[in-house]
Amino acid sequence: xxxxxxxxxxxxxxxxxxxxxxxxxxxxxxxxxxxxxxxxxxxxxxxxxxxxxxxxxxxxxxxxxxxxxxxxxxxxxxxxxxxxxxxxxxxxxxxxxxxxxxxxxxxxxxxxxxxxxxxxxxxxxxxxxxxxxxxxxxxxxxxxxxxxxxxxxxxxxxxxxxxxxxxxxxxxxxxxxxxxxxxxxxxxxxxxxxxxxxxxxxxxxxxxxxxxxxxxxxxxxxxxxxxxxxxxxxxxxxxxxxxxxxxxxxxxxxxxxxxxxxxxx
Amino acid sequence: xxxxxxxxxxxxxxxxxxxxxxxxxxxxxxxxxxxxxxxxxxxxxxxxxxxxxxxxxxxxxxxxxxxxxxxxxxxxxxxxxxxxxxxxxxxxxxxxxxxxxxxxxxxxxxxxxxxxxxxxxxxxxxxxxxxxxxxxxxxxxxxxxxxxxxxxxxxxxxxxxxxxxxxxxxxxxxxxxxxxxxxxxxxxxxxxxxxxxxxxxxxxxxxxxxxxxxxxxxxxxxxxxxxxxxxxxxxxxxxxxxxxxxxxxxxxxxxxxxxxxxxxxxxxxxxxxxxxxxx
Amino acid sequence: xxxxxxxxxxxxxxxxxxxxxxxxxxxxxxxxxxxxxxxxxxxxxxxxxxxxxxxxxxxxxxxxxxxxxxxxxxxxxxxxxxxxxxxxxxxxxxxxxxxxxxxxxxxxxxxxxxxxxxxxxxxxxxxxxxxxxxxxxxxxxxxxxxxxxxxxxxxxxxxxxxxxxxxxxxxxxxxxxxxxxxxxxxxxxxxxxxxxxxxxxxxxxxxxxxxxxxxxxxxxxxxxxxxxxxxxxxxxxxxxxxxxxxxxxxxxxxxxxxxxxxxxxxxxxxxxxxxxxxxxxxxxxxxxxxxxxxxxxxxx
Numbered sequence: 001x002x003x004x005x006x007x008x009x010x011x012x013x014x015x016x017x018x019x020x021x022x023x024x025x026x027x028x029x030x031x032x033x034x035x036x037x038x039x040x041x042x043x044x045x046x047x048x049x050x051x052x053x054x055x056x057x058x059x060x061x062x063x064x065x066x067x068x069x070x071x072x073x074x075x076x077x078x079x080x081x082x083x084x085x086x087x088x089x090x091x092x093x094x095x096x097x098x099x100x101x102x103x104x105x106x107x108x109x110x111x112x113x114x115x116x117x118x119x120x121x122x123x124x125x126x127x128x129x130x131x132x133x134x135x136x137x138x139x140x141x142x143x144x145x146x147x148x149x150x151x152x153x154x155x156x157x158x159x160x161x162x163x164x165x166x167x168x169x170x171x172x173x174x175x176x177x178x179x180x181x182x183x184x185x186x187x188x189x190x191x192x193x194x195x196x197x198x199x200x201x202x203x204x205x206x207x208x209x210x211x212x213x214x215x216x217x218x219x220x221x222x223x224x225x226x227x228x229x230x231x232x233x234x235x236x237x238x239x240x241x242x243x244x245x246x247x248x249x250x251x252x253x254x255x256x257x258x259x260x261x262x263x264x265x
Numbered sequence: 266x267x268x269x270x271x272x273x274x275x276x277x278x279x280x281x282x283x284x285x286x287x288x289x290x291x292x293x294x295x296x297x298x299x300x301x302x303x304x305x306x307x308x309x310x311x312x313x314x315x316x317x318x319x320x321x322x323x324x325x326x327x328x329x330x331x332x333x334x335x336x337x338x339x340x341x342x343x344x345x346x347x348x349x350x351x352x353x354x355x356x357x358x359x360x361x362x363x364x365x366x367x368x369x370x371x372x373x374x375x376x377x378x379x380x381x382x383x384x385x386x387x388x389x390x391x392x393x394x395x396x397x398x399x400x401x402x403x404x405x406x407x408x409x410x411x412x413x414x415x416x417x418x419x420x421x422x423x424x425x426x427x428x429x430x431x432x433x434x435x436x437x438x439x440x441x442x443x444x445x446x447x448x449x450x451x452x453x454x455x456x457x458x459x460x461x462x463x464x465x466x467x468x469x470x471x472x473x474x475x476x477x478x479x480x481x482x483x484x485x486x487x488x489x490x491x492x493x494x495x496x497x498x499x500x501x502x503x504x505x506x507x508x509x510x511x512x513x514x515x516x517x518x519x520x521x522x523x524x525x526x527x528x529x530x531x532x533x534x535x536x537x538x539x540x541x542x543x544x
Numbered sequence: 545x546x547x548x549x550x551x552x553x554x555x556x557x558x559x560x561x562x563x564x565x566x567x568x569x570x571x572x573x574x575x576x577x578x579x580x581x582x583x584x585x586x587x588x589x590x591x592x593x594x595x596x597x598x599x600x601x602x603x604x605x606x607x608x609x610x611x612x613x614x615x616x617x618x619x620x621x622x623x624x625x626x627x628x629x630x631x632x633x634x635x636x637x638x639x640x641x642x643x644x645x646x647x648x649x650x651x652x653x654x655x656x657x658x659x660x661x662x663x664x665x666x667x668x669x670x671x672x673x674x675x676x677x678x679x680x681x682x683x684x685x686x687x688x689x690x691x692x693x694x695x696x697x698x699x700x701x702x703x704x705x706x707x708x709x710x711x712x713x714x715x716x717x718x719x720x721x722x723x724x725x726x727x728x729x730x731x732x733x734x735x736x737x738x739x740x741x742x743x744x745x746x747x748x749x750x751x752x753x754x755x756x757x758x759x760x761x762x763x764x765x766x767x768x769x770x771x772x773x774x775x776x777x778x779x780x781x782x783x784x785x786x787x788x789x790x791x792x793x794x795x796x797x798x799x800x801x802x803x804x805x806x807x808x809x810x811x812x813x814x815x816x817x818x819x820x821x822x823x824x825x826x827x828x829x830x831x832x833x834x835x836x837x838x839x840x841x842x843x844x
Binding site for chain 3: 180203206
């Protein structure tokens with residue numbers, strides 16, 4: 001089940017996109033999501049699609065990864081698209097079922113929504129596939145830094161994030177181990193009615209909580225033993241390096257925004 | 266005598282109402298450069314003892330002195346910088362998302378400047394032979410490799426003593442050998458003292474001195490050879506029987522006369538050789 | 545109940561970009577009533593094989609026959625539950641699977657999942673508890689208040705309560721102290737001897753293999769490298785040492801003195817007791833020939 005999850009994984013590499021500063025990639029992905037809402041006609045969506053394909057090409061990552069990244073979400077996307085189609089009124093009506101209408105405008109709108117979903121997923125998949133989780137945390141910490149003045153515990157948040165990310169594979173393994181152990185004791189996960197499924201989750205959740213608490217406690221002890229006493233007086237090993245490439249990429253996102261503003265209807 | 270660690274009459278209860286204290290008046294000292302192994306059955310207080318040394322646990326009564334400093338609120342962080350600890354579960358002490366980040370963690374805590382960190386991380390990873398793994402994530406390492414990274418994290422801090430709290434007990438034999446030989450090597454090069462809490466016979470044999478703890482007290486003390494000669498009683502002390510001891514017991518059953526003192530494997534071969542030539 | 549692997553291959557995450565192959569053309573058989581040891585390094589495919597033994601995983605190639613059921617890549621996921629009752633698996637650090645409020649409930653959890661009634665589940669629990677060296681005072685205690693060794697026993701009891709025909713053990717003594725290790729290994733050996741339970745033991749401890757197993761499988765990088773009686777396999781001490789798998793201490797010592805003293809044992813001693821017997825025999829026969837040997841100017 002979890003083995004098939006691609007979103008959120010990192011694939012080591014040395015491509016143009018891999019070598020960008022994580023701040024660039026994070027800011028880029030965020031601005032892409034904002035820019036995409038400017039698009040409202042075939043031309044603007046076409047430009048965005050080309051831009052995305054270029055970014056994927058520059059990452060040197062097999063496009064299957066992106067297609068697979070969409071798969072777990074496909075039903076959610078289709079559901080949203082169908083809602084859009086059915087509830088968008090329009091002039092050229094093909095089918096009319098009282099409140100539910102299929103119109104030309106509705107269909108086009110559905111396609112737009114679909115493309116918007118796909119492009120956003122591709123871009124965020126690109127971000128996580130090419131950026132080490134740790135670098136992402138560094139980028140988040142950097143971008144949050146102005147809030148430190150407002151007493152926001154930026155260092156602690158960043159450390160929490162990076163520890164959480166570091167423990168994701170450990171907890172995934174643990175979950176699978178416990179599931180196997182309980183299946184061997186006769187539990188069928190994901191079978192039966194809702195009530196039975198809810199019940200079958202208890203023998204999984206309780207051991208997971210217990211072991212997570214134990215891990216947390218041991219980790220806290222180990223951190224303390226290694227001299228951790230909060231963010232004060234700490235130095236930093238990781239440094240973010242902004243290069244010309246990053247400036248170039250940020251400028252191209254700016255150009256993209258301007259282009260969409262001009263081309264949109 | 267130059268003691269790196271002195272414990273003086275330590276008493277500790279996890280809960281006040283507990284009848285039997287976890288540590289029941291322990292006094293011991295470890296000389297600079299010495300390797301001391303602590304053995305004892307599960308629940309005898311070994312790990313609690315280790316945690317009092319760097320102030321992870323505050324004893325109810327008694328004094329802890331590390332490298333001439335009497336442990337108290339003010340110098341606890343100085344003492345933690347001198348004492349490196351490797352814990353049992355390799356997964357639950359790995360803080361960084363990659364090997365080098367994990368080694369860096371302790372250095373960052375000390376506020377070491379970045380250039381110095383880079384130098385020390387390179388050095389430490391080289392000492393535990395993990396240089397090629399610097400950018401790996403913990404999920405892709407074996408248990409033995411994770412523990413070696415933990416040791417690198419300690420070496421980088423240039424401590425005076427390293428405490429192994431059952432650090433090899435969750436590893437397979439290969440990982441155990443890796444970690445043990447790494448500790449031996451690092452101890453020699455960095456001129457460290459070692460305190461190892463263990464059930465492993467090879468780890469105990471590497472020590473200069475073995476302390477046996479039972480019910481929160483030191484009940485026996487001696488060189489590994491002296492302790493190993495207790496034979497069958499070793500199991501109650503939380504240690505496996507060394508092979509020569511097992512063989513001696515079996516030979517006795519076969520009606521052969523065997524010496525009482527502890528023999529190493531080579532000693533056993535020599536003994537059999539003499540016996541065989543005398544006949 | 546026999547378990548037979550025929551040309552079994554297994555690929556993780558088949559059909560994704562993360563695809564990785566863990567097992568290649570595995571042929572092996574675990575005979576009813578045997579005590580089989582599976583050895584190999586981390587990543588050799590041990591745990592993948594283990595999950596095939598009760599169809600927690602289905603082979604992606606070949607077939608696994610468990611008793612009269614044959615599991616192939618296309619076997620339906622339903623109706624596999626019966627198999628899980630016949631083949632019980634004690635996973636590594638099984639105490640991680642405990643979740644009920646009381647020891648009694650946790651042990652009864654498995655049987656109840658297989659449709660055993662409340663009263664009978666309780667009877668089974670009471671019968672199993674002494675087998676793992678615990679008494680009835682534990683029944684109403686919370687499993688989370690027990691010591692590590694006791695939790696391990698409760699978890700093992702939870703699998704024994706399924707009353708399986710085959711018991712699979714994945715490093716059941718990892719992390720225990722020597723006394724705890726010995727106690728637990730004795731429990732399994734008694735079940736094997738007294739009740740004829742088929743046992744599959746995954747282990748790194750070659751001494752345990754020598755002491756208990758009558759069948760041995762050596763795995764490396766997802767393939768079976770050796771299969772046979774431990775005595776045959778431990779003959780190849782050099783090969784095992786070169787793979788960093790090691791041999792039992794008695795075998796190692798026997799080889800040393802055979803080489804040094806120019807002895808040749810009738811059969812390779814696997815355990816310390818066997819070794820002591822062989823040594824005693826040598827000492828006695830040498831004694832008889834001793835005077836003659838010396839007269840002729842023994843070169844030893």
